[in-house]
Amino acid sequence: xxxxxxxxxxxxxxxxxxxxxxxxxxxxxxxxxxxxxxxxxxxxxxxxxxxxxxxxxxxxxxxxxxxxxxxxxxxxxxxxxxxxxxxxxxxxxxxxxxxxxxxxxxxxxxxxx
Amino acid sequence: xxxxxxxxxxxxxxxxxxxxxxxxxxxxxxxxxxxxxxxxxxxxxxxxxxxxxxxxxxxxxxxxxxxxxxxxxxxxxxxxxxxxxxxxxxxxxxxxxxxxxxxxxxxxxxxxx
Numbered sequence: 001x002x003x004x005x006x007x008x009x010x011x012x013x014x015x016x017x018x019x020x021x022x023x024x025x026x027x028x029x030x031x032x033x034x035x036x037x038x039x040x041x042x043x044x045x046x047x048x049x050x051x052x053x054x055x056x057x058x059x060x061x062x063x064x065x066x067x068x069x070x071x072x073x074x075x076x077x078x079x080x081x082x083x084x085x086x087x088x089x090x091x092x093x094x095x096x097x098x099x100x101x102x103x104x105x106x107x108x109x110x111x112x113x
Numbered sequence: 114x115x116x117x118x119x120x121x122x123x124x125x126x127x128x129x130x131x132x133x134x135x136x137x138x139x140x141x142x143x144x145x146x147x148x149x150x151x152x153x154x155x156x157x158x159x160x161x162x163x164x165x166x167x168x169x170x171x172x173x174x175x176x177x178x179x180x181x182x183x184x185x186x187x188x189x190x191x192x193x194x195x196x197x198x199x200x201x202x203x204x205x206x207x208x209x210x211x212x213x214x215x216x217x218x219x220x221x222x223x224x225x226x
Contacts, residue, residue: 004155032213042219042220043119043217044205045217046214046216046217094213098169098213099146099213100158100171101148101156101205101213102158103156105154105155106153106154
């Protein structure tokens with residue numbers, strides 16, 4: 001079984017400041033890792049994914065994440081946030097041979113002027 | 114926009130009733146998964162269909178059932194609705210062999226009174 005822990009339920013940040021949203025996971029098998037974003041009253045949009053290869057992955061809207069196998073982490077970062085980045089962010093894992101995404105509880109990013 | 118469409122967007126039912134939610138997968142995708150997202154929580158996997166057969170199931174009772182049609186559209190049926198079934202129901206489509214990357218629709222908001 002897998003589990004995902006998003007260490008911060010809420011992250012307030014000022015516009016143009018950097019941000020890091022933290023995600024740790026546990027799994028007895030190899031997994032793929034994802035970050036999704038959910039804007040108010042909308043579904044989930046895929047931000048980025050780690051499947052294999054380089055541990056630093058870049059996604060849409062200027063976000064990037066780094067896979068750290070030894071620390072079982074997959075933290076999401078953006079060097080300069082915009083008001084429009086205000087949303088709920090979900091980290092998720094799926095076993096390499098599995099079919100079910102296992103999500104964390106989400107981190108609410110609030111960007112203010 | 115992912116190309117995954119869900120209907121209806123909102124639905125209100127009373128306890129004990131039955132409901133059917135619909136999903137149209139993204140073109141070229143032949144798996145469909147359903148997730149339940151309670152307020153303030155991450156999505157929980159209900160089940161996945163592939164080639165019209167249930168491919169895997171999460172920890173949901175049998176009153177949650179589904180169908181996948183030859184055109185890869187899908188239905189989620191819930192019988193004997195309970196108050197705790199109130200949630201956002203998300204449909205996701207994907208292709209086997211693409212590392213189980215799943216693309217989500219906007220969801221159906223179900224309220225059970």
